[in-house]
Amino acid sequence: MQGGRASVGQYEFNAADQADPMVARILDAGEECIRRFGIRRTSVGEVARVGKMSRGSIYRHFGDKDTLVEAVFTRLQQAFLNRTEAAMEGLPTLVDKVAYAVVMGRQDAAEGIYASLAQTEPETVAMRYLAPDFYARSVAFWPGHIEQAQAAGEISTTVDVATATDLVMRLAVSLVLFPDMGLKLKTHPEISAYLQRMLTRGLG
Amino acid sequence: MQGGRASVGQYEFNAADQADPMVARILDAGEECIRRFGIRRTSVGEVARVGKMSRGSIYRHFGDKDTLVEAVFTRLQQAFLNRTEAAMEGLPTLVDKVAYAVVMGRQDAAEGIYASLAQTEPETVAMRYLAPDFYARSVAFWPGHIEQAQAAGEISTTVDVATATDLVMRLAVSLVLFPDMGLKLKTHPEISAYLQRMLTRGLG
DNA sequence: AAATGAACAATAACTGATTATTGTTCAAGG
DNA sequence: CCTTGAACAATAATCAGTTATTGTTCATTT
Numbered sequence: 001m002q003g004g005r006a007s008v009g010q011y012e013f014n015a016a017d018q019a020d021p022m023v024a025r026i027l028d029a030g031e032e033c034i035r036r037f038g039i040r041r042t043s044v045g046e047v048a049r050v051g052k053m054s055r056g057s058i059y060r061h062f063g064d065k066d067t068l069v070e071a072v073f074t075r076l077q078q079a080f081l082n083r084t085e086a087a088m089e090g091l092p093t094l095v096d097k098v099a100y101a102v103v104m105g106r107q108d109a110a111e112g113i114y115a116s117l118a119q120t121e122p123e124t125v126a127m128r129y130l131a132p133d134f135y136a137r138s139v140a141f142w143p144g145h146i147e148q149a150q151a152a153g154e155i156s157t158t159v160d161v162a163t164a165t166d167l168v169m170r171l172a173v174s175l176v177l178f179p180d181m182g183l184k185l186k187t188h189p190e191i192s193a194y195l196q197r198m199l200t201r202g203l204g
Numbered sequence: 205m206q207g208g209r210a211s212v213g214q215y216e217f218n219a220a221d222q223a224d225p226m227v228a229r230i231l232d233a234g235e236e237c238i239r240r241f242g243i244r245r246t247s248v249g250e251v252a253r254v255g256k257m258s259r260g261s262i263y264r265h266f267g268d269k270d271t272l273v274e275a276v277f278t279r280l281q282q283a284f285l286n287r288t289e290a291a292m293e294g295l296p297t298l299v300d301k302v303a304y305a306v307v308m309g310r311q312d313a314a315e316g317i318y319a320s321l322a323q324t325e326p327e328t329v330a331m332r333y334l335a336p337d338f339y340a341r342s343v344a345f346w347p348g349h350i351e352q353a354q355a356a357g358e359i360s361t362t363v364d365v366a367t368a369t370d371l372v373m374r375l376a377v378s379l380v381l382f383p384d385m386g387l388k389l390k391t392h393p394e395i396s397a398y399l400q401r402m403l404t405r406g407l408g
Numbered sequence: 409a410a411a412t413g414a415a416c417a418a419t420a421a422c423t424g425a426t427t428a429t430t431g432t433t434c435a436a437g438g
Numbered sequence: 439c440c441t442t443g444a445a446c447a448a449t450a451a452t453c454a455g456t457t458a459t460t461g462t463t464c465a466t467t468t
Binding site: 175 | 326327328330331333334336339343353359360363366367368369370371373374375377378379381382384385386387389398401402403404405406407408
């Protein structure tokens with residue numbers, strides 16, 4: 001609610017404590033350590049050294065290592081959603097938006113922190129990909145865009161926003177997690193065409 | 205191709221070496237060990253003891269422990285698909301079939317071998333759920349039913365069978381893996397109603 | 409012909425002592 | 439006030455020595 005930026009989404013995906021510079025420094029250091037060493041092999045002592053702060057400060061702001069790690073990933077996800085939300089403004093249709101989100105999601109999975117983690121801790125990555133919380137945070141992204149698509153006549157108003165959001169989430173998550181589910185949906189145009197059909201007409 | 209049972213599916217989901225009784229005994233013993241001890245804590249010596257056979261026989265039929273473990277899971281999946289295929293005969297529509305498969309898939313995940321494994325090796329279960337091979341074997345299940353639905357006029361023939369199969373797979377897998385993706389789709393009727401809408405009309 | 413069981417080196421799992429890290433507290437400093 | 443750095447017990451990671459398991463071979467049995 002604090003930002004004045006134009007956005008079709010209802011929420012700015014910022015953590016409440018984003019303002020605190022100490023928190024940001026700790027998260028920066030934590031993120032760098034996780035990228036370089038993985039979760040298992042970063043100690044909070046190492047985070048403190050990298051961030052040039054005391055271990056005490058880290059434990060003041062984050063109760064334990066687990067909380068810090070979660071906060072790092074939550075911030076990354078928020079950054080991803082903010083980037084994606086910004087890109088949405090230039091995309092005319094819901095289909096374009098979902099296709100773009102899928103392409104960006106795949107890129108993030110292939111090149112981002114999960115890709116480096118997958119080298120040393122693939123089981124951890126798999127667990128995170130299946131965690132309900134991971135997706136719960138993305139659900140709030142879509143309703144605004146669904147409503148816009150309904151207002152533009154792109155999709156029907158007979159499906160309520162929550163239900164439409166659910167389908168969009170399922171298709172988007174599925175397309176990121178499983179590029180090939182019988183069909184090999186690889187390129188952006190292929191994904192767009194698929195979504196065009198499935199979102200607007202299903203198999204009918 | 206060997207079975208004479210009526211089936212809308214193109215394939216009987218049987219392994220080629222299903223006939224060999226030794227193979228079956230080894231798989232039985234392997235499955236029991238995995239159920240009781242998990243993958244990590246079953247040795248092939250233990251499998252041999254449980255199955256009352258020599259270690260040599262196991263290594264004759266399965267090159268290594270990994271191959272045996274994979275064979276156990278493949279056979280379980282084939283059994284699941286065979287059971288589900290049998291149930292399909294009594295279900296009139298594609299929506300009924302997919303909904304049923306989702307309900308059975310959830311039950312299997314909650315009560316089957318994956319549920320017991322999840323207690324001691326959740327990371328292993330997560331890895332298996334994300335493995336492309338796991339789904340690749342299920343893809344062949346649907347085309348027959350898709351064609352039947354097309355012939356009955358339930359779904360359009362303008363979508364080719366492979367594409368329709370892909371959507372069905374994505375929705376089914378997603379509904380098993382993520383019961384709540386914004387909407388909480390819990391009961392059989394809720395799943396049926398959701399699939400009815402999404403398969404036949406999408407958001408249009 | 410396949411199954412067995414023994415033998416074997418190579419590899420992986422276990423175990424207990426040692427070291428590092430975590431989580432907590434607190435007095436001192438900016 | 440928050441940060442620092444030190445101290446501390448409790449917990450977890452590490453390491454080298456030991457034991458178990460794996461993967462392979464083969465002579466013997468059925």
